[in-house]
Amino acid sequence: MxxxxxxxxxxxxxxxxxxxxxxxxxALIPAAILSxxxxxxxxxxxxxDIDYLIKIMELLNCKVEHKNDALYIDSSKIENKPIPEELxxxxxxxxxxxxxxxxxxxxxxISFPGGCNIGARPIDIHIKAFEELGAKVEIVKNRYTITAxxxxxxxxxxxxxxxxxxxxxxxxxxxxxxxxxxxxAAMEPEIVNVASLLINMGAKIHGAGTKTIEIEGNKKLDxxxxxxxxxxxxxxxxxxxxxxxxxxxxxxxxxxxxxEALLMKIKEIGINYSIDNDTLTISKCxxxxxxxxxxxxxxxxxTDLQQPITTLLTQAKxxxxxxxxxxxxxxxxxxxxxxxxxxxxxxxxxxxxxxGPRKLKGTNVIATDLRGGASLLIAGLIxxxxxxxxxxxxxxxxxxxxxxxxxxxxxxxxxxxx
Ligand code: UD1
Numbered sequence: 001m002x003x004x005x006x007x008x009x010x011x012x013x014x015x016x017x018x019x020x021x022x023x024x025x026x027a028l029i030p031a032a033i034l035s036x037x038x039x040x041x042x043x044x045x046x047x048x049d050i051d052y053l054i055k056i057m058e059l060l061n062c063k064v065e066h067k068n069d070a071l072y073i074d075s076s077k078i079e080n081k082p083i084p085e086e087l088x089x090x091x092x093x094x095x096x097x098x099x100x101x102x103x104x105x106x107x108x109x110i111s112f113p114g115g116c117n118i119g120a121r122p123i124d125i126h127i128k129a130f131e132e133l134g135a136k137v138e139i140v141k142n143r144y145t146i147t148a149x150x151x152x153x154x155x156x157x158x159x160x161x162x163x164x165x166x167x168x169x170x171x172x173x174x175x176x177x178x179x180x181x182x183x184x185a186a187m188e189p190e191i192v193n194v195a196s197l198l199i200n201m202g203a204k205i206h207g208a209g210t211k212t213i214e215i216e217g218n219k220k221l222d223x224x225x226x227x228x229x230x231x232x233x234x235x236x237x238x239x240x241x242x243x244x245x246x247x248x249x250x251x252x253x254x255x256x257x258x259x260e261a262l263l264m265k266i267k268e269i270g271i272n273y274s275i276d277n278d279t280l281t282i283s284k285c286x287x288x289x290x291x292x293x294x295x296x297x298x299x300x301x302x303t304d305l306q307q308p309i310t311t312l313l314t315q316a317k318x319x320x321x322x323x324x325x326x327x328x329x330x331x332x333x334x335x336x337x338x339x340x341x342x343x344x345x346x347x348x349x350x351x352x353x354x355x356g357p358r359k360l361k362g363t364n365v366i367a368t369d370l371r372g373g374a375s376l377l378i379a380g381l382i383x384x385x386x387x388x389x390x391x392x393x394x395x396x397x398x399x400x401x402x403x404x405x406x407x408x409x410x411x412x413x414x415x416x417x418x
Contacts, residue, residue: 001390001391001393001417001418002391002392002393002396002415002416002417002418003388003389003390003392003415003416003417003418004377004380004388004389004392004395004403004413004414004415005386005387005388005389005413005414005415005416006362006377006380006381006383006386006387006388006389006411006412006413007362007385007386007412007413008360008362008380008381008382008383008384008385008386008387008412009245009381009382009383009384010245010381010410010411010412011245011246011247011284011410012241012242012245012246012247012249012381012406012409012410012411013246013247013248013249013409013410014249014250014408014409014410015249015250015251015252015279015409016238016249016250016251016252016405016406016408016409017252017253017405018230018231018234018235018238018251018252018253018254019043019045019046019069019230019231019234019253019400019401020042020043020044020045020069020227020228020229020230020231021045021189021190021193021228021229021230021231021232021233021234022045022047022049022231022233022234022397022398023093023163023188023190023231023233024189024190024193024194024228024229025041025044025045025047025049025050025228026049026050026053026091026092026093026096027093027096027167027190027193027194028041028193028194028197028226028228029041029050029053029054029057029071029073030053030056030057030093030096030097030099030100030171031096031100031171031194031197031198032057032062032071032073032075032197032224033057033060033062033075033078033097033100033101033104034075034100034103034104034171034174034175034198034201034203034221035073035075035201035221035222035223035224036075036076036220036221036222037074037075037076037222037223038072038073038074038075038076038223038224039071039072039073039075039197039201039223039224039225039226040070040071040072040073040224040225040226041070041071041073041197041225041226041227041228042069042070042225042226042227042228043069043070043227043228043230044066044069044070044071044228045069045228045231045400046069046400046401047396047397047398047399047400048090048393048396048397049090049091049093049397050071052087052090052091052094053091053093053094054066054071055087056083056087056088056094056097057073057075059081059083059084059087060078060079060080060081060101061077061078061079062074062075062077062078063077078104080101080104080105080107080108082109082110083097083108083109083110083111084111085111085142085143088110088111088112088113088114089111089112089113089114090114091113091114091115091397092113092114092115092116092121092164093113093115093164094110094113094114095110095113095123095126095164095168096164096167096168096171097110098110098126098130098144098146098168098172099126099130099167099168099169099170099171099172100171100172102130102135102146102148102151102172102175103151103171103172103173103174103175103176104175106147106148106149106150106151106175107145107146107147107148108144108145108146109143109144109145109146110143110144111142111143111144112142112143112144116369116370116371116394117329117368117369118327118329118330118332118369118371118372119326119327119328119329119330120328121327123164123165125158125159125160125162125165126162126164126165126168126169127144127146129156129158129165129168129169129172129182130146130148130168130169130172132154132156133148133151133152133153133154133156133169133172133173133176133180134148134149134150134151134152134176135147135148135151135172136148150177151172151173151175151176151177151217152176152177152178153173153176153177153178153179153180153181153215153216153217154178154180154181155180155181155183156169156180156181156182156183157183157184158182158183158184158185158186159184160184161184161185161186161187161211161297162186163186163188163190163191163297165186166182166185166186166188166191166213167190167191167194169182170182170191170194170195170198170205170208170213170215171194171198173215173217174198174203174215174217174219174221175217175218176215176217176218177217177218178216178217178218179214179215179216179217180214180215180217181212181213181214181215182212182213182214182215183211183212184211185207185210185211185212185213186297186298187209187210187211187297187298187299188297188298189209189229189232189255189258189298190229191208191209191213192208192209192229193226193228193229194208195208195209195213196208196226197224197225197226198221198224200224200225200226201221201222201223201224202219202220202221202222203215203216203219203221204216204219229255229258230253230254230255230258230278231398232255232258232259232302233302233304233305233371233398234398234399234400235251235253235254235255235258235259235280236259236262236302236304236305236308237305237308237374237378237399238251238405239251239259239262239263239266239273239280239282240266240305240308240309240311240312240378241378241381241406242273242280242282242283242284243266243271243273243282243284243285243288243312244284244285244311244312244315244378244381244382245284245381245382246282246283246284247283247284248281248282248283249281249282249283249409250279250280250281251279251280251281251282252278252279253278254275254278254279254280255278256275260299261296261299261300261301261302262301262302262305262309265291265293265301265309268289268291269288269289269290269291269316270285270287270288270289271285271288272285287317288312288313288315288316288317288356288357289316289317289318290313290316290317290318290319290320290354290356291313291316291320292320292321292322292323293306293309293320293321293322293323294322294323294325295322295323295324295325295326296325296326297326303324303325303326303327303330304371305371306322306324306330306371307330307331307333307371307372307374307375308371308374308375308378309322310322310331310333310334310337310344310352310354310375311333311337311342311375311376311378311379311382312378313354313356314337314342314343314344314354314356314357314358314360314379315356315357315358315382316354316356316357317356317357318355318356319353319354319355320353320354320355320356321347321351321352321353321354322351322352322354323350323351324350324351324352325350328349328350330369330371330372331344331346331352332368332369332372333368333369333371333372333373333375333376334346334352336365336366336376336379337360337375337376337379339363339365340360340361340362340363340365340379340383340387341358341359341360341361341383342354342356342358342360342379343355343356343358359384360379360382360383360384361383361384361385362380362383362384362385362386362387362388363385363387363388364387364388364390365379365380365387365388365389365390366389366390366391367389367390367391367392367394367395368391368394369394370394370395370397370398371398372394373389373391373392373394373395374395374398374399376389377389377395377399377402380413381406381411381413392415403415
C-alpha cells in the first residue's frame with residue numbers, strides 16, 4: 001500500500017519533464033510481438049503496467065531488456081501460451097494480446113482485462129470485429145478463447161470509436177489475408193504511435209489518426225523502432241497544477257496538437273500560458289471563470305482529464321458543469337473533494353455541478369482510480385494543511401515518478417510504502 005502525503009499550498013517553479021504516454025506504451029509492447037525479429041521502444045514511462053506487460057512478454061518467450069527508458073524486445077522465439085488471469089487482470093491493456101496473438105498464431109486464451117473501475121467497460125466492439133475477420137470466440141467464466149484458422153481482411157464499421165478496439169483490430173489485421181478497413185475508427189494520438197511502429201516494421205497502414213484506417217495484412221514484419229509520444233494526460237495534469245500553483249512553471253514535452261481541447265478550455269476560463277517549442281510556461285491564475293465541459297473522444301475534451309480539471313474548477317468563480325459521456329462511474333473523486341471543502345453535486349449519472357471558489361483543507365482521502373487519484377493529488381497540493389492519499393498506487397499507474405517530479409519544483413510531498 002502506498003500513501004502520498006502532501007503539505008499543501010506551496011508555489012511551484014522550475015521544470016517538469018513529461019514522460020512517455022502510458023496508453024501508447026501499453027499497446028506498443030504487445031505490438032512488438034508482430035516483429036519476426038527485434039524492436040526498440042524509446043521513452044517508456046516508469047509505471048507499474050509496464051512491469052506486468054514485460055512479465056506477459058517473458059511468459060511468451062520474448063526477451064525483454066529494460067535499459068534507462070528504452071525497451072529492447074526480441075520476439076523471434078515467441079511461443080503461444082494461455083495468459084493467466086492473475087496477469088491479465090492487472091491492467092486494461094492486456095486485451096492487446098488478443099489482437100497480436102490472433103494475428104501471429106490464430107489462437108489466444110486470455111481473461112477479461114482489468115483496469116480502473118470507472119464503468120462497465122465491455123470489449124464487445126473488439127470481439128465483434130475479430131469475429132468479422134473470421135475468428136471464433138468462446139467465453140467461459142470471463143475467459144476468452146479466440147481462434148481463427150485464417151483471418152480475412154474486410155471492411156469493419158465500429159458502432160463507437162473505441163481506442164482499444166481500433167488498436168486491437170489494427171494489430172489483428174496484420175495477420176489477415178487482404179485489406180482490412182476500419183470505419184469510424186478512434187483518432188487518438190496513441191493510435192498513430194502504434195501505427196508508426198508497425199509501419200517501421202514494414203506494415204502498410206494508411207489513415208491512422210483519421211476516421212478510416214486501412215491495413216494491408218499478411219505481411220511478415222521485421223525489426224522496428226519507435227519513440228513513445230509524450231503523455232498528453234500527464235501533460236494536461238501538470239498544466240492544471242501550474243494554473244493553480246505555478247510561478248513560471250515549465251512543462252517540457254508538450255505536443256500542442258494533442259492537448260488542444262484542454263488549452264482552449266483553460267484559455268476560455270482566464271488562464272494564460274505561453275508555449276515555446278515543446279515547453280509550456282504557466283503561472284497561478286487568481287481569477288478562474290466557471291465553465292461547461294463535455295468529455296468526448298479525441299479531439300474533444302479527454303475523459304482522462306475530467307477528474308483532474310474538476311479540482312481546478314473548485315477554484316473557479318461560479319457554477320461549472322461537467323458532462324461525462326464516456327464512462328458512467330467517473331465522479332467517485334468528488335466524495336473526498338467535498339470532504340476537503342469543495343462543493344460538488346452529482347446531478348445525474350453523467351452530470352456534475354461544481355460551485356466555487358472554495359478553500360480546500362487537507363485531510364485523509366482515498367484514491368479510488370487513477371485519474372480520480374490525480375484529482376485528489378491536485379486537491380492536496382492546493383489545500384491548507386496536510387493531505388494523506390491512501391491507495392496511491394492508482395496514481396503511480398499513470399504518473400511515473402510523480403513524487404520526485406513535484407518535489408523538484410517545490411512541492412512538499414512524500415510517499416510511504418506499507
Ligand atoms: C482507453 C484508455 C483510457 C481512456 C479511454 C478513453 C488505454 C489502455 N486506456 O481505454 O485511459 O479513458 O481510452 O479515452 O488506452 N466501449 C464499449 N465496447 C467496447 C469498447 C469500448 O462499449 O468494446 C465503451 C467503453 O465502455 C467506454 C467507451 O466505449 O464507454 C470508450 O472506450 P475505449 O475508447 O475503448 O476506451 P479503452 O480502450 O477502454
